[in-house]
Amino acid sequence: MTPFAFSRVASADEAVRLGALPGAKYLGGGTNLVDLMRETLERPTSVVDVTGLSSDIGETDDGGLSLGAAARNTAVAEHRLVRRRYPLLSRAILSGASGQIRNMATVGGNLLQRTRCAYFYDDDGARCNKRAPGQGCDAVGGFNRIHAVLGASEACVATHPSDMCVALTALDAQVHLRGQDGGRTVPMVDFHRLPEDRPEIDTVLRPGELITHVSLPPPLAGRSAYRKVRDRASFAFALISIGAVLTVEDDRVADVRLALGGVAHKPWRAFKAEAALRGGPATEAAFGAAAEAELADARPLEHNAFKIELAKRTMVAVLGELAKGQAS
Amino acid sequence: MAILINAQAVSAPDDPRVSLLDLLREQLHLTGTKKGCNQGACGACTVLVDGERVLSCLALAVQYDGRQVTTVEGLGAPGDLHPLQAAFVEHDGFQCGYCTPGQICSAIGMAAEARRGVPSHVSPDLEADAVDLTAEEVRERMSGNLCRCGAYNGIVASIQEIFGEAAQ
Numbered sequence: 001m002t003p004f005a006f007s008r009v010a011s012a013d014e015a016v017r018l019g020a021l022p023g024a025k026y027l028g029g030g031t032n033l034v035d036l037m038r039e040t041l042e043r044p045t046s047v048v049d050v051t052g053l054s055s056d057i058g059e060t061d062d063g064g065l066s067l068g069a070a071a072r073n074t075a076v077a078e079h080r081l082v083r084r085r086y087p088l089l090s091r092a093i094l095s096g097a098s099g100q101i102r103n104m105a106t107v108g109g110n111l112l113q114r115t116r117c118a119y120f121y122d123d124d125g126a127r128c129n130k131r132a133p134g135q136g137c138d139a140v141g142g143f144n145r146i147h148a149v150l151g152a153s154e155a156c157v158a159t160h161p162s163d164m165c166v167a168l169t170a171l172d173a174q175v176h177l178r179g180q181d182g183g184r185t186v187p188m189v190d191f192h193r194l195p196e197d198r199p200e201i202d203t204v205l206r207p208g209e210l211i212t213h214v215s216l217p218p219p220l221a222g223r224s225a226y227r228k229v230r231d232r233a234s235f236a237f238a239l240i241s242i243g244a245v246l247t248v249e250d251d252r253v254a255d256v257r258l259a260l261g262g263v264a265h266k267p268w269r270a271f272k273a274e275a276a277l278r279g280g281p282a283t284e285a286a287f288g289a290a291a292e293a294e295l296a297d298a299r300p301l302e303h304n305a306f307k308i309e310l311a312k313r314t315m316v317a318v319l320g321e322l323a324k325g326q327a328s
Numbered sequence: 329m330a331i332l333i334n335a336q337a338v339s340a341p342d343d344p345r346v347s348l349l350d351l352l353r354e355q356l357h358l359t360g361t362k363k364g365c366n367q368g369a370c371g372a373c374t375v376l377v378d379g380e381r382v383l384s385c386l387a388l389a390v391q392y393d394g395r396q397v398t399t400v401e402g403l404g405a406p407g408d409l410h411p412l413q414a415a416f417v418e419h420d421g422f423q424c425g426y427c428t429p430g431q432i433c434s435a436i437g438m439a440a441e442a443r444r445g446v447p448s449h450v451s452p453d454l455e456a457d458a459v460d461l462t463a464e465e466v467r468e469r470m471s472g473n474l475c476r477c478g479a480y481n482g483i484v485a486s487i488q489e490i491f492g493e494a495a496q
Contacts, residue, residue, distance in 0.1 A: 006344035006390050027391070034347070034386045035367050047344065049391055074380075078446040083454045094449045098472020099438055100374055100383045234449065234471035 002043040010052055012178050012212055018048045020180050020208035026050045028070065028109030031101050036114060041123060041131060051106065054213060057082070063218040069108030069211045073097070073164065076107060086216060088224035088243055092167035095228045098235045108211040111165060111175065111191065114202065115158035115265075116237055117147065129155045130199040137199075145303040146239065149311075150295075151264040156199030157301060159262055160192060161237050166261035167226060169269050170243035173216050179209040188214070192266030199265070222247030222255060223322045227314055229262075238262035240311045244318050248282045248326035256319075260311060263298075270294045273315065282323040284316060291315040329393045333358070334402030340393045348392055349373045349384035352399060360400035360429045364474075371473035374430040374437075375399050381437025383472075400429035403436070412436065415486035423477035431473050431483055438469045439491040461492045 009015040019026055023045030027033055036042040054068030057079045065086065067076055076082055077093040093102065119126040119139045127136040139147055139157050147157040165188070173188040192203050205211075224245040230236040241261035247254040256277045258270035273294035280286050291312040298308045330337040333356065341351055349366075352358040352375070364372030366385045373385040376398040404410035412432055415421065422428045442459040450468045451459065459465060466484045475483060 001345040004344065006388070008391075008393075027388075030386050030388060030391065031368055031383070034388060038366070047388075051391065074441070074446060078441075078444075083447070087454050090447065090454055091449075094447060094451075098371065099441065099469055100371060100381045100434065100472045101368060101386075103380045103437075104382050104386065234468050 001037050002040060002045075004037075004044050005046040006049065007046070008049040008052060012053055012210060015048055015050050015053060015210050016178055016180055016208065018046065019210055021046055024048055024208070026108070026112075026210060028106035028112075029072065029101075029104035030109075031097070031105045032109065032113040039121060039123065041114075041121065050108070050210065055106075056213075060215060065216045067107050067214045067216075069106060069213055071107050073102040073105045073107070073110060074099075076164075077102065085219040086167075086171060086224075088171060088226055088245060089164070089167045089216075091224075091226040092163040092228075092241075092243055095226060095241070096163035107164075107214055110162055111211060111214070112203065112205075113160075113162060116161045117158040118143075120158060130158060130195075133198070133200045140301065143303060144301040146237070146262075147301055147304055148264050149298040149300055149304055149307045150260075150268055151194040151266070152299065153195045153197065153199070155197050156195035156265065158195065158199065158265055160202075160264070160266050162267065163226070163228060163238065163241060163261060165192070165267040166241055166243045166259045168214060168216075169267040170224075170245060170257045170259035171216050171220075172257070173214050175211060176213045176215065177205065177209045178212045179206055183212070188267075189269045195265045202265075220245050220247065220255060220257065223326065225318050225322055227318045229310060229314055240307055240314060242311070242314050242318050244315075244322060246282075246319060246322040246326070248323050251282055253277045253280055253282050253286075258294075258315070260294075260315075263307060263311060270315075272296075277319075282319075282326070284320055287316045287319040287323075288312070290319075331389065331392050331394070332396045334397070334399060340390045344388055344390045346389050347385055348375070348387035348389045348397065351389040352384060352397075358399050358401050361433075362426055362429060364427070364430075369474075370427070370430075371434055372427050372430040374434040374473065376433055376437055379437065379440055381434050398433070400432055403432060410436075412486060412490045415489045416482070419482040419485040419489070420479060421482040421486040422475070422479050427473060427475045427477075431470070431475070434470060434473045435483075435487045435491070438466075439487075442469070442491070461488060463488065466492075 025044035055070040260268040273290035276290040362372040364370035
């Protein structure tokens with residue numbers, strides 16, 4: 001690990017003041033950043049521990065929910081209001097990582113975790129545009145079974161590894177930020193970037209900006225599910241995952257929210273599938289057509305074409321299960 | 329301030345790069361806690377912080393100033409085993425023993441989570457108040473602790489004996 005100065009802060013103002021210094025990094029639970037620092041992929045000169053900032057989880061004035069950025073993943077997943085009103089979020093978090101990691105990892109840190117692309121980690125042996133801009137990408141022509149099929153670029157085919165973020169994307173969460181010039185709010189769907197020709201930039205965060213909390217709008221009616229498909233039953237990243245909320249009235253889709261994980265550089269909100277479904281019949285044929293519409297632009301690499309079919313089938317299966325029990 | 333490790337006050341290291349794991353092993357010679365992968369994938373370094381199971385390899389020791397850390401040395405001793413340690417002996421919950429301290433700490437933290445109703449990926453009812461630690465629940469909740477000898481059946485049996493429904 002490269003040497004760094006460490007500070008622990010008690011207020012967001014203090015954090016933002018220290019975070020504005022060149023080479024500064026905010027530290028949450030450390031489950032990703034400490035590992036990246038040990039590999040010297042991240043070399044901050046100062047580390048600002050923000051785990052003492054708000055970890056509050058509570059109802060907002062509009063009937064939604066606010067999650068302090070320092071709330072641990074376990075605390076979010078087990079919170080009564082989350083389990084009752086946003087079961088999709090609990091389910092997504094519980095499908096990720098291990099018990100120990102969920103006890104450490106924070107909401108803010110989960111949003112800012114880096115890709116698990118092996119070429120990104122392989123500083124000595126591989127080229128990576130995300131790690132070293134302009135160097136080239138060894139994943140494109142390498143072993144790319146876990147890589148992106150949607151929204152990738154020639155520069156980068158990495159995926160975002162989070163489960164929690166897929167649920168937050170489906171649930172129309174808002175990310176609240178604080179910088180030296182004040183605060184702003186970014187919709188979760190716009191928080192992470194597609195790689196384009198700047199894959200080293202994961203999010204729209206400006207230098208020194210701090211995530212203070214994430215908020216959810218009031219819960220939707222309807223049923224929800226998080227389905228994660230992976231190589232082993234537990235403690236593995238998603239090959240693909242789907243977060244879905246579906247409301248069926250009179251056998252028609254009254255409302256639907258869909259997001260995919262494991263397919264792109266960001267949690268992928270399936271707007272095309274949603275548009276195809278909304279107001280239409282809640283039938284397997286309609287679910288299949290919506291899945292086709294969403295994946296129409298998918299581009300496979302040498303080893304990951306299976307993800308396209310897997311995403312379609314999983315979408316149809318999840319929507320089918322959610323529609324069951326809402327049939328008239 | 330200090331880190332309270334097995335009820336003993338220890339100063340946080342001057343170098344913030346020192347992990348809680350290296351503080352335990354290299355500076356305090358508490359070598360019960362093991363370094364396996366050193367990247368959060370194996371669970372061998374699991375310790376309890378204020379009763380919660382965490383990975384000491386991904387923990388910068390300075391972040392834990394003011395907290396209470398319990399390692400396997402704080403749970404039992406030769407001749408005075410923690411009941412879960414005795415159950416591991418009884419059920420062949422280990423062969424080489426390298427992962428065992430992490431398994432023990434993790435299981436104790438896991439049982440506390442189950443007691444307060446934290447659901448898991450395999451829990452059918454997210455809103456249930458109580459968790460029955462079936463073999464399926466134990467396997468899911470303990471998936472962050474690898475055992476390369478493959479003593480999983482004995483580990484699950486040990487945990488169920490001490491923390492399962494029959495033990496309640």
